[in-house]
Every structure is written in C-alpha cells, then in structure tokens.
Amino acid sequence: MKKRTINPWLIFAFFTLILLGIIMIYSASAFYAQHRFGDHFYFLKQHLLNLFVGLIAMLAAFSIPYKKVRGYSWFFLVASGLLLLYAAIAGKRWVYFGPIHFQAVDMAKLALILFFADSISRKEKLMSNYAEGLFPHLFYLILFALMVLMQPDFSSAAMLILIGLTMLFAAPVRLSHLGATGLGILPLLISAVIISPYKMRRVLSFLNPGDDTQGMGYQVHQSLVSLGRGGISGVGFAGSTQKMFFLPEAHTDFIFAIIGEEWGLIGTLTIIALFGIILFQGLKIARRASDKYYFYLIVGITAYFAYYAMINMMVTLRLMPATGLPLPFISYGGTALVLSCFLAGMMLKIASEVQRQPVRKKRRSRARSSAPVKKRAGTKRTNAAIRRA
Numbered sequence: 001m002k003k004r005t006i007n008p009w010l011i012f013a014f015f016t017l018i019l020l021g022i023i024m025i026y027s028a029s030a031f032y033a034q035h036r037f038g039d040h041f042y043f044l045k046q047h048l049l050n051l052f053v054g055l056i057a058m059l060a061a062f063s064i065p066y067k068k069v070r071g072y073s074w075f076f077l078v079a080s081g082l083l084l085l086y087a088a089i090a091g092k093r094w095v096y097f098g099p100i101h102f103q104a105v106d107m108a109k110l111a112l113i114l115f116f117a118d119s120i121s122r123k124e125k126l127m128s129n130y131a132e133g134l135f136p137h138l139f140y141l142i143l144f145a146l147m148v149l150m151q152p153d154f155s156s157a158a159m160l161i162l163i164g165l166t167m168l169f170a171a172p173v174r175l176s177h178l179g180a181t182g183l184g185i186l187p188l189l190i191s192a193v194i195i196s197p198y199k200m201r202r203v204l205s206f207l208n209p210g211d212d213t214q215g216m217g218y219q220v221h222q223s224l225v226s227l228g229r230g231g232i233s234g235v236g237f238a239g240s241t242q243k244m245f246f247l248p249e250a251h252t253d254f255i256f257a258i259i260g261e262e263w264g265l266i267g268t269l270t271i272i273a274l275f276g277i278i279l280f281q282g283l284k285i286a287r288r289a290s291d292k293y294y295f296y297l298i299v300g301i302t303a304y305f306a307y308y309a310m311i312n313m314m315v316t317l318r319l320m321p322a323t324g325l326p327l328p329f330i331s332y333g334g335t336a337l338v339l340s341c342f343l344a345g346m347m348l349k350i351a352s353e354v355q356r357q358p359v360r361k362k363r364r365s366r367a368r369s370s371a372p373v374k375k376r377a378g379t380k381r382t383n384a385a386i387r388r389a
Contacts (some may be wrong), residue, residue: 004140005352005355006237006348006351006352007285007348007351009277009280009281009357010277010281010344010348010351012073012277013274013275013277013278013281014278014329014344014348016274016316017328017329017330018051018329018341020259020271020329020330020332021051021329021331021337022047023237024251024258024259025043025044025251025256025332026044026242026249027237027240027243027258027262027360028237028243028251028255028258028291029042029043029243029250029251029332030044030245031243032122032243032245032250043251044330046332046334047226047332047367050333050337050338051332051341053334054337054340054341054342055341057338057341057342058341058342058344058345059345060345061341061342061344061345061346061349062348062349063349064346064347064349066293066294066297066346066350067291067293068120069148070114071118073111073115073117073118073119076114076115077111077114077115077140079142080104080107080110080111080112081108081143081147083095083104083107083108084105084144084147084148085147086104087104087105087147087151088147088150091123092151093105093151093153094248100336101332102335103156103335103336105148105151105153105156105157105160106335106336106338106339108148108160108219108341109156109159109160109163109304110339110343111141112141112144112160112163112164112289112300113163113297113301116137116164116169116296116300117162117297117299118293119137120137120168120292120296121135121291121292121293121296123207124172124322125170125305127168127172127173128174130177133173134168134173134177134181137164138181141161141164141165142185142188143308144160145160145161149192154189154193154196154199155323155324156325157192158310159307159322159325161185161189162303163180163300163303163304165178165181166300166303166307167296167299168279170295170296170299201216202216202321202322204216205220205322206220206322218248219248219254219322220318221323222242222248222254222257223247223254223256223257223316223317223318224257224317225242225246226247226250226257226258226261227243227257227260227261227268227317228351229241229261229263230260230261230263230265230267230268231264232264232266233263233264233265233266234261234262234263234264234266235261235262237262238262239262240258240262242258242261243258251330251331251332252326252332253312253315253322253325253327254315255327255328255330255332256271256312256316256327257316259271259330260316260364268313271327271330272313275305275306275309275310278305278306278347279302279304279306282298282299282301282302282305282347283302285298285347285350285354286299286302288354289350289354290354291354294350294353294354295360297346297350298350301343301346301350303345304328304343305328305343308325308326308327308328309327309328311323311325312325312326312327312331313327315339328340329341352360
C-alpha cells in the first residue's frame with residue numbers, strides 16, 4: 001500500500017478555517033455591505049474571488065520543488081525589497097499594477113522566510129559568529145522593518161521582526177547575541193510608538209481602558225461587548241447585533257469578536273483549537289525534519305500562523321493594544337488570504353517530504369542490523385577452517 005504523504009491534520013485545520021472564514025465573512029459583513037453597496041453579498045463575493053486566487057496559490061506552493069529553487073531566494077528578497085522601497089517612498093502600503101494591487105509587506109514576509117531558511121541552513125556553522133552569521137541576517141531584517149515603518153505600518157514591521165527573530169532563535173546562535181539585539185531593537189520600536197500620536201493614543205487607551213470607550217478604545221470595548229453577549233453557545237448564526245455599526249467593519253480585524261457573539265465560547269475555542277493543530281503539527285514536522293532547509297522553512301511558516309492568530313485574538317480580548325492584524329483565513333482581506341493559502345501549501349508540501357523520512361531511516365537500520373549476521377557467519381567459517389588446519 002502506498003504511504004499517505006498528505007498530512008490529514010493540516011488539511012483538516014486549513015480547510016475548516018477556510019470554510020469558517022466564508023461563513024463568518026458573510027455573517028459579519030452582510031448588514032454593512034447592504035448599507036454601503038446595496039448588496040449584502042458584496043464582501044462575500046470579493047472574498048470568494050480572493051479565495052479562488054488563494055487556492056491556486058496553495059496548489060502552486062504544493063507543487064514547487066523547493067530544494068531546486070532555494071538558491072533563487074535572494075532574487076525574491078531583492079524584488080520584495082524594491083517593492084517595499086517604492087511603498088516607503090510613496091508613503092503608502094499598497095502597490096498597484098493596473099487592476100492588480102497588493103500590500104508589499106506581505107511579499108516581504110514570504111521573501112524573508114524563504115531567504116532566511118536558505119541562508120541560515122547554508123551558514124549554520126557560522127551562526128554562532130556575530131559578524132559572519134547573525135549580523136548579515138539582522139541587517140536585512142532591520143532594513144525591511146524600517147521600510148515598512150516608513151509606509152507607515154508599525155504592526156506589520158513588528159511582525160516581520162518577530163518572525164525573523166524566531167527563525168534566528170531556532171538557529172545555533174548565541175543567546176547573548178540575540179538578547180543584545182532584542183534590547184537594541186526595542187528602543188527603535190518604542191520610539192516609533194512615541195513619535196506617532198495615533199499609536200501613542202492606542203497604547204494609552206489600552207493602559208486606561210475605561211477612559212476612552214467612545215474614542216480610541218471604542219472598537220476594543222465593543223468587541224468585549226460582542227464576546228459578552230455570546231456567552232457559552234452564542235446568539236446563533238447571523239444573530240449578531242454588534243455588527244450593525246456598533247463594531248466598525250467587523251468583518252476584518254475584529255471578526256473573532258463576531259464569532260464569539262454568534263457561536264459563543266464554543267466557537268472561539270474551536271478557532272483556537274484549529275490554530276493549535278497548525279502549531280502542534282508545525283512543531284512536530286520541524287522536530288522530524290532532517291533537512292535543515294525544511295526545518296527553518298517550517299519554523300518561519302508556523303511562526304507566521306501562530307503569531308498572527310495569537311495577536312489578533314489578544315487584541316480582541318483586550319490583552320494588548322489594537323494592532324490591525326488579520327486573523328488568517330477568516331478576516332476579510334485579499335493579499336493576506338492569498339499569502340496564508342500559499343504558506344499553507346508550502347507547509348503541506350514540507351510535511352509530505354518530511355513524512356517519507358522514517359521509511360528511509362527504517363530501511364537503513366535494517367541494512368545495518370543484517371551486517372553483523374554476515375560478519376558472525378564469516379567468523380564461524382574462519383574459526384572452523386583454523387580448527388581443521
């Protein structure tokens with residue numbers, strides 16, 4: 001029987017999240033879409049179009065022979081860097097090529113994961129050396145983050161740094177070097193918050209949640225109301241009242257609150273469990289990966305899904321300041337959805353490659369175990385010959 005190479009747990013988690021995203025985007029956006037566009041299916045149709053492109057991207061990602069194209073990761077890094085530079089100079093997040101438009105930072109996240117996985121795996125023995133190993137990677141990471149900050153997009157810059165540092169942490173670097181780097185980057189991020197009145201108001205609103213419930217803290221306050229109304233089992237599908245202009249644009253960054261209102265604690269725990277499956281499977285694949293390139297790729301991809309899901313939920317629960325980061329596969333957004341699908345295809349591909357490794361190891365172990373038998377048989381014949389002589 002042919003060994004199954006598709007990870008069933010990842011397939012279940014990814015496609016369940018995609019299905020829930022279709023359901024919840026319609027539920028969360030129908031009222032707003034009808035009021036603004038006169039069509040309560042408007043955002044659902046846009047989402048399905050983006051999802052169609054995303055599924056094509058997923059299939060493409062699953063078919064790419066990454067070991068053969070890994071040497072070209074620098075080309076993708078340079079291309080995404082030029083897009084980031086253009087967006088930074090223009091002071092906007094979106095890049096337009098005729099009818100096609102996307103966020104340059106999403107391309108940068110993918111490029112950085114691909115480049116770091118290739119570079120770290122090749123220079124792994126040098127990673128403990130700050131000048132030759134760690135510093136070149138930090139240079140690209142900070143350069144990209146600065147260009148994202150110029151757009152301006154503080155949340156995405158912070159996520160870029162977080163994913164990059166996670167991949168570096170998985171490498172054999174000295175923790176003292178990495179810790180000193182983190183302490184050096186922290187003042188940069190704090191300064192970016194302090195010099196921006198908008199970001200500073202968000203932080204102050206988080207620290208004093210009851211002082212500005214009708215201003216900067218309004219959206220987070222309304223998300224808590226949504227979760228509170230849901231209780232254990234929720235008010236039922238499409239039964240949310242918070243999406244009726246109480247929670248602004250509930251189909252994007254705060255869609256987790258609508259899930260909590262309509263499906264209750266059961267619904268929110270289901271979402272957490274699905275992302276927990278992705279995290280667990282990612283760690284399992286990384287542990288089993290004998291190829292260092294695959295190891296660092298899966299670390300970067302798993303970090304992307306885990307951090308985005310965790311931070312989106314924490315913002316909804318008012319456990320951290322509002323950031324504007326989407327919930328993968330569920331929040332409305334074209335570029336983010338396509339990128340999530342592409343990374344899902346990569347994760348499935350790597351899982352299928354890693355899954356074959358135990359078979360090869362088992363065959364090698366059987367070959368080694370048969371060698372001593374032959375040696376013992378030969379030894380017996382030699383001893384018999386000696387005795388006859």
